[in-house]
Amino acid sequence: MSVRILLADDEHLIRTALAQLLDLEPDLEVVAEAATGDEALAMAVKHAVDVAVLDLQMPGPDGIAVAERLAADLPGCGVVIVTSHGRPGHLKRALQSGVRGFLPKTTSAATLADVVRKVHAGGRHVDPDLAADAIAAGDSPLTSREADVLELSADGTTIEEIAARAALSPGTVRNYLSSAITKLGAANRHDAWATARRMGWI
Amino acid sequence: MSVRILLADDEHLIRTALAQLLDLEPDLEVVAEAATGDEALAMAVKHAVDVAVLDLQMPGPDGIAVAERLAADLPGCGVVIVTSHGRPGHLKRALQSGVRGFLPKTTSAATLADVVRKVHAGGRHVDPDLAADAIAAGDSPLTSREADVLELSADGTTIEEIAARAALSPGTVRNYLSSAITKLGAANRHDAWATARRMGWI
């Protein structure tokens, strides 16, 4: 009896390629595919899959969000997250959401198949490099408000706009940004935003 | 006699998956793989491949840069560019570099194989959506100096730093940035940078 797999990735080409690759393994079988987070959720439940292989970045809910809901909707289903851009913060969020496999897309095909088997057997596998990065990066030093405000300051947004969107006074926004900038050792809020984003903290 | 293909993508998992997928076609044969732009160049020449399938974003020279050099080093070799993030400007640059196939990774596997065949036969195929975006976006309104300076202003860099790196006076840098900001209708240089990046102009 082979392992029943759901494969979710928004890139059609990659998804079918990966599906064929997994199907080559005699003990693995891709029974469902999805291109968005919502589709992934629906398909996983509908086909009652054993393991869900999810891309981290997808339209709609991302891989981790899907994993979270899957833990509630389909307990017993193992989740493997695959990603191109491994940010330290993501790994932590993923692990907290019950994800048991976490791999960068730079790993070999054989590894992916092995990890699927391991996760299906109840085991766990996290890419060592990613884990090292996550440990080195540590936890976010930002308070939740600081993170909120920083997140809103993407791409040249004005303080006024941020204040309006966060329902805060402009002065308060500047204070939060200032402390975030200091904590992250950045030169300005754009730099701070980039850093926090790289770390997966926002 | 099957078409001899070079496949270049920095993501190992994707590369092997794609290789298997192309190898399934009886008339196509992946004879070389590469993970970086430099590797791609070397392997293409070494194996004298018929068609190079290149990921746009790779460490070292990107897909388009490789295509440019390939046009000189291995004339007669067709190039197909595959990309996750299709920015309008890239398509134009690619076409100017002699690329005859341009696809987003969201296309189907069958399309990729077809395009490889078409390009090998001397034909041309550009994804219609990407082409529409490129036409809508138009040409870059930036002068080359403006683009240079804007490119250096990524992620919260100081004007001083930009000036130092571009060997210009800080005042001049501000002038160029100011005119770039105006031309792009941006609120500040970070916004302008993001816009230009999205359009593929820098």
Next chain:
DNA sequence: TCGGCCACATGACGTCTGTCATGAAGGACT
């Protein structure tokens, strides 16, 4: 109950940034 941390706010400060006017030097076209 007290001290400490966080969320939120105001005002003042100095610096950074974007804008504009202006000008010098060099190439290109007429």
Next chain:
DNA sequence: AGTCCTTCATGACAGACGTCATGTGGCCGA
């Protein structure tokens, strides 16, 4: 030779931004 355009530069000005001091109120652990 004269007129453009581009590149590079300077100086002035207003507004945006980052920092700091300071204050209020709420919540939590000691």
